[in-house]
Amino acid sequence: xxxxxxLISEGLTEVAASREILREENVRRVYKxxxxxxxxxxxxxxxxxxxLIAVIxxxxxLIRRYDIAEEELQTKRxxxxxxxxxxxxxxVVKSICDKCDDTGFTKGSDGTLKVCSCxxxxxxxxxxxxxxxxxxSYRMKNFRDDYLGNAGSRKKIRNELLxxxxxxxxxxxxxxxxxxxxxxxxxxxxxxxxxxxxAINLGKSAFYVKCEELAGLGSDTLESLxxxxxxxxxxxxxxxxxxxNVGSILNSILEVRAAANLPTVLVTPFPKSELVGKCDxxxxxxxxxxxxxxxxxx
Ligand SMILES: [Zn+2]
Numbered sequence: 668x669x670x671x672x673x674l675i676s677e678g679l680t681e682v683a684a685s686r687e688i689l690r691e692e693n694v695r696r697v698y699k700x701x702x703x704x705x706x707x708x709x710x711x712x713x714x715x716x717x718x719l720i721a722v723i724x725x726x727x728x729l730i731r732r733y734d735i736a737e738e739e740l741q742t743k744r745x746x747x748x749x750x751x752x753x754x755x756x757x758x759v760v761k762s763i764c765d766k767c768d769d770t771g772f773t774k775g776s777d778g779t780l781k782v783c784s785c786x787x788x789x790x791x792x793x794x795x796x797x798x799x800x801x802x803x804s805y806r807m808k809n810f811r812d813d814y815l816g817n818a819g820s821r822k823k824i825r826n827e828l829l830x831x832x833x834x835x836x837x838x839x840x841x842x843x844x845x846x847x848x849x850x851x852x853x854x855x856x857x858x859x860x861x862x863x864x865x866a867i868n869l870g871k872s873a874f875y876v877k878c879e880e881l882a883g884l885g886s887d888t889l890e891s892l893x894x895x896x897x898x899x900x901x902x903x904x905x906x907x908x909x910x911x912n913v914g915s916i917l918n919s920i921l922e923v924r925a926a927a928n929l930p931t932v933l934v935t936p937f938p939k940s941e942l943v944g945k946c947d948x949x950x951x952x953x954x955x956x957x958x959x960x961x962x963x964x965x
Contacts, residue, residue, distance in 0.1 A: 669793070670872040671872070682763060689761070693758070711744070717729075718730060781868055782870060797872075798863075807861040824960055824962065828847060831960065836958075843924065845930070845960055847961070848934075849961055855934050866896060873898070877900075905937070905945035908947050914950060917950060918950055
């Protein structure tokens with residue numbers, strides 16, 4: 668499983684090549700329009716070559732002569748540039764993206780890093796690699812407080828999920844495991860996917876997976892789920908853990924993540940007490956100390 672940071676750094680060579688191409692293109696355009704400038708630049712390059720030889724020969728007099736010659740050419744050059752309104756940095760390598768200087772990340776006013784908008788393609792790719800290829804239209808910006816009514820509660824749940832993802836805790840509770848329990852058809856998957864995408868937008872590694880699909884993941888992916896910054900397991904139910912070894916797979920993931928204090932959210936339509944009572948012993952123990960996110964009155 669590749670993270671957004673890996674995807675961005677893989678793209679850096681490509682970006683550097685594009686920068687160089689843009690620079691060459693810019694220089695070519697300016698030289699074509701102002702051949703006298705190219706002529707001076709060629710002369711400067713020639714003088715620098717000769718000066719280097721003079722330096723090797725330790726010929727101080729000659730070095731001085733070349734320095735004066737270059738100075739004169741530079742003055743001429745500056746004049747041509749100023750007279751014609753040419754960008755003085757036309758031959759300098761420039762960032763393609765002004766917002767992030769091609770690093771792929773921008774810093775918000777509060778100091779948090781965010782993937783720059785110029786890396787949309789990498790973000791989409793990362794969402795897909797992080798279990799969310801079926802949810803391309805799920806975006807936090809489409810989040811509505813009043814979905815199915817109960818605006819206050821829904822917003823509160825969203826904020827609690829975001830806090831869980833960021834590892835922020837209000838009280839003294841130490842558990843890094845959360846249960847997000849809400850009735851069926853209450854928009855749980857939408858919120859879950861959006862929170863995972865937000866994690867990725869903030870440069871974190873995250874994964875969205877439906878509980879029953881854990882059994883179908885490759886061993887490399889399962890290993891990486893133990894170490895990523897944020898994991899969300901949707902459609903969690905005691906019955907699911909009984910089939911295809913899902914219980915044992917999930918248990919070993921939860922164990923490693925708990926030891927490293929990495930936030931994990933189990934999303935379920937069932938009340939916490941019911942899950943604690945019915946689940947596989949090992950998982951049940953972890954659930955009982957888990958923190959709960961749920962709508963009021965549940
Ligand atoms: Zn950018």
